[in-house]
Amino acid sequence: MKNKKALSAACGAVLLSAGLLTPVPAVSADTNPGTPVNQTYSVEGFISHEELSRTLDRIEKSSQGRVDVHTAGYSNSGREIYTARVGHGEKVILVQSEIHGNEKTGTTALLNMLQQLGSNGSKEIQSILNEVTIVAMPMVNPDASELNRRGNDLSWHEVVEDFPQLNGASPSWNYYTYTNQYWDYKSNPGFDVNRDFNPDLNYEPSPEDFPGASSKPGWYITPEAQTIRDVYQELMDEFGEVDVFIDLHHQGEYFVEGTEDKVTLSLSGNFVPDPASEAGQKYAEYADTYDGEFSKQLNVAAYRALQTRGNSPFDHISLYPQDLDLPGTALGSFALNGSGTVLFEVTGQTQSYGQKKRGQFVKAVEMGMYGILTSVASGEVYEINEEAYGDIPKTER
Numbered sequence: 405m406k407n408k409k410a411l412s413a414a415c416g417a418v419l420l421s422a423g424l425l426t427p428v429p430a431v432s433a434d435t436n437p438g439t440p441v442n443q444t445y446s447v448e449g450f451i452s453h454e455e456l457s458r459t460l461d462r463i464e465k466s467s468q469g470r471v472d473v474h475t476a477g478y479s480n481s482g483r484e485i486y487t488a489r490v491g492h493g494e495k496v497i498l499v500q501s502e503i504h505g506n507e508k509t510g511t512t513a514l515l516n517m518l519q520q521l522g523s524n525g526s527k528e529i530q531s532i533l534n535e536v537t538i539v540a541m542p543m544v545n546p547d548a549s550e551l552n553r554r555g556n557d558l559s560w561h562e563v564v565e566d567f568p569q570l571n572g573a574s575p576s577w578n579y580y581t582y583t584n585q586y587w588d589y590k591s592n593p594g595f596d597v598n599r600d601f602n603p604d605l606n607y608e609p610s611p612e613d614f615p616g617a618s619s620k621p622g623w624y625i626t627p628e629a630q631t632i633r634d635v636y637q638e639l640m641d642e643f644g645e646v647d648v649f650i651d652l653h654h655q656g657e658y659f660v661e662g663t664e665d666k667v668t669l670s671l672s673g674n675f676v677p678d679p680a681s682e683a684g685q686k687y688a689e690y691a692d693t694y695d696g697e698f699s700k701q702l703n704v705a706a707y708r709a710l711q712t713r714g715n716s717p718f719d720h721i722s723l724y725p726q727d728l729d730l731p732g733t734a735l736g737s738f739a740l741n742g743s744g745t746v747l748f749e750v751t752g753q754t755q756s757y758g759q760k761k762r763g764q765f766v767k768a769v770e771m772g773m774y775g776i777l778t779s780v781a782s783g784e785v786y787e788i789n790e791e792a793y794g795d796i797p798k799t800e801r
């Protein structure tokens with residue numbers, strides 16, 4: 405840990421101050437668009453899985469018992485997938501990054517947050533830790549992170565080895581085998597892990613559910629989704645439900661509707677049609693657990709935290725496209741199971757955004773996350789009028 409004094413000084417008065425989260429020295433990141441990135445671009449500034457392991461270890465040690473790091477499971481290539489837990493409140497917040505391995509700022513933001521929550525003695529931090537239990541899963545798709553790509557490193561053949569009942573079934577629709585100037589999935593295939601979730605957390609793959617589709621649930625065929633699901637279920641057993649689930653991503657470059665402001669990040673709490681609505685009929689069995697209102701309140705909490713900086717890139721926040729039907733995403737499946745959900749989609753153009761912007765993006769993610777932590781800890785989030793969600797400006801795509 406570095407520069408404890410600066411960290412405390414920055415944190416004391418204003419939780420959301422600019423200097424709040426000084427990155428730990430080994431942590432660096434780079435933005436990366438949701439679209440392919442030229443492989444010749446240097447990736448040396450990104451956090452490798454090895455750096456992640458080292459940094460988590462250091463954060464755990466320097467926290468003197470506050471931060472608990474565990475290996476929750478392994479990627480298909482045998483890399484650790486970690487949980488880092490801090491806080492002892494009754495409400496639990498699960499937050500993950502890099503399920504798409506080329507969307508990297510969330511990992512840095514999570515490490516900064518763990519460092520801060522684990523070492524800062526301020527009242528603000530103490531009250532968060534008293535009210536909330538935070539379980540962070542940085543870099544949940546480490547094989548993809550190492551390959552700097554969206555998909556994991558797993559072949560359909562290996563899936564059939566794991567699930568022999570799928571012998572003869574069509575590979576799932578989210579299986580990548582193409583080659584282009586950026587990726588070689590042909591010789592090294594993989595899956596979009598963020599379409600492998602199913603709201604039935606105990607679902608077992610069945611051949612008639614393949615190849616599936618974007619508007620249908622996934623199957624838990626990837627070890628990465630299985631690990632996340634297992635952590636989610638364990639937290640459900642412990643806490644009754646997972647109150648909040650946050651997923652950290654990147655998108656392309658867009659504008660805030662009606663302005664010439666480039667989007668810094670987009671937010672969303674809406675991934676499947678409301679099970680209580682006509683459009684959500686197929687999810688009717690989840691009508692009692694789904695809490696769309698709470699998701700909206702959480703998103704507004706993040707949005708408002710980002711507005712506190714006034715006219716700056718931090719207020720160039722927009723609402724991600726709504727009216728989605730993506731039950732195979734972690735957000736969609738976990739929302740149906742009762743979690744308040746928040747999607748962060750950071751703008752991430754590696755070539756067009758330099759170091760300076762990269763720092764801004766990481767900070768924006770941290771500010772949004774702290775907005776959620778503080779408002780859940782104080783209970784203020786439950787007072788937010790959900791209609792304020794509709795006031796977040798739309799994204800011009």
Ligand SMILES: [Zn+2]
Pocket residue numbers: 438504507653654
């Ligand atoms: Zn993504």
